[in-house]
Each structure stands twice: as structure tokens, then as C-alpha cells.
Amino acid sequence: MLTPPAPEPAAAAVFAAFAAALWLKGAALSAAQVQARVRARAFARPEDAAMLRLAPAPEPTAAARAGDAWRNETENGPFALGLAAAAVLVGVPWPPLAIACGAFVLARLAHAMAALGALQPLRTIAWLAGQAATLALAILCALRLWSRLP
Template identity: 40%
Template sequence: MMSEYPALPAFSLALVALFLKTTMTSLLQVAARFRTRSFSAPEDAKWAGVPLASVEANLVQRCNSVWRNDVENLPLFLALALSYVLLGATLASAGTLFAVYVALRYLHTAVYLRGLQPWRAIFYLGGIAVCCAIAVQIIRMLLVVRPV
């Protein structure tokens, strides 16, 4: 199967790296909730033995924003990346594009959590550019006439 899809290892590594990034964001959010003792869900506040927070801590809010951004962007990347792999992308090309995307998403998360503009926008737009590059490669591959 690997020989049919030479870029599959690159996709798998990108998928695992993005899973780890989102998991770290979740764990950071949980830690921030406990550190600040601010819980917005009544059952969580009751369980922790603290009053219900009317406003979530800044880091908790930032983690929520990172999550929302990931939920909006990662599925599109993963769909494009998988399509690219299934169409026969080379390991070198896919590996480079996927690694750059993953690095940009990690950087985007780091600067989002710290509130650093214009870096957040730059890293976000870089990720979009990588997705566009993958989309162009997919279109090019689909336009190539293959012998039957």
C-alpha cells in the first residue's frame, strides 16, 4: 500500500503532529482553568468547589479561540492533503508542504496564545497559502491526461 501512495507517511506524520498540537491546547486549557479556578460550566465549578465564573480567564479564552480556529482550518487541510496523497503525490513534495503547514499551525498557536500580532495573521495566512499550493497541485494532477 505504501508503494501505491508514497506520500502516505508524510500525511500520517502531519495528522499525528496536528493531533498532538490540539491535545496540548486542550491540556493547557484545563490547566489554565484549574490554575485560575475559573469554570464557566456549572457542573465543573461545582466539581472543583468554586463559584461559577462570569468571565473566563484570558488564557482559557485564547485556548478556546485556538480550538475554534483549528476546527475551521484543520479539516480543510486534512481533506486537501489526503486527496493529494491519494492522487499519487510524491513523498518529497507532500512531505515539504505538510511539514510547512504543521510548523505554521504550531507557530500560529504559540503566537495566538501570547496575543502577538501581526505574527498570528502571518502564520495563519501562511497556512492558507500552503493549502492553496496543495489545491493547485491537485488541479495539476487532475488535468494530466493519463493513459488508460
């Protein structure tokens, strides 16, 4: 049976920075969505419109795009976060972990910007880059586990 290594403090710090960066990106997308609604004074949900004494109105395109980008993040981020946590737990050294996590954050930032700006094919390329970074995290975990087999 494999004895799990103690998490390397630097790898744990990389994971913490990774999680914080993804949270900040998500918060920025949420703020962009709210800002678009407030600027247009358009709220699709009746309770939101009523709070500001407005009639419900269709959501502006910018708010819809920010919401779509945020939902896409909630579909992709957890897998990368889970694999990064697993990488820390199995003892992946911090430098390759930092590269994979940094690549994921940069790819997801590019994806969000492309989604907000309706930029194709950049949005698809950025999404694929994020998938590649997630795959890299999985490969790092597998290699680390493979190297520890008896």
C-alpha cells in the same frame, strides 16, 4: 476515465504524520486551556465548577485564548487534511506533499503560539502562511490530475 494510482507508501506515511502532528497540536491547546482554568480555579460552566466545589467564575484570558486557537484549528485543519488525503489518493509524490504538510504544521504552530501570546501581526502572518500551505496542497492535487488527463 482515469484509473486512480495505488497510494505511494511514503506519501501515506507523510499523511499519517501530518494528521498525528495536527492532533498533537490540538491536544496541546486543549491542555493549555485546562491548565489555565485549573491554575485560576475559574470555571465558567456551573457543572465544571461544581465538580471541584467552586462557584462558577469567568474564564481566564489564557483559557479563552487557547479555546479560540483550538476553534480556529478546527476551522482550518480539516481542509488541509482533506486535501492531503486527496493528494495521496491522486498520487502526488511524497516530497512536495511533505513540504506542503510540514509548512502547514509549522504555520499552525506559529499561529497557536501567537494566539496564546497575543502576538500580532505574527498571528495573522502565521494564519496566512497556513492558508498558503493549504492552497499549495490544492495546487499539487490539481497539477497531478492535470498531468494524468488524456
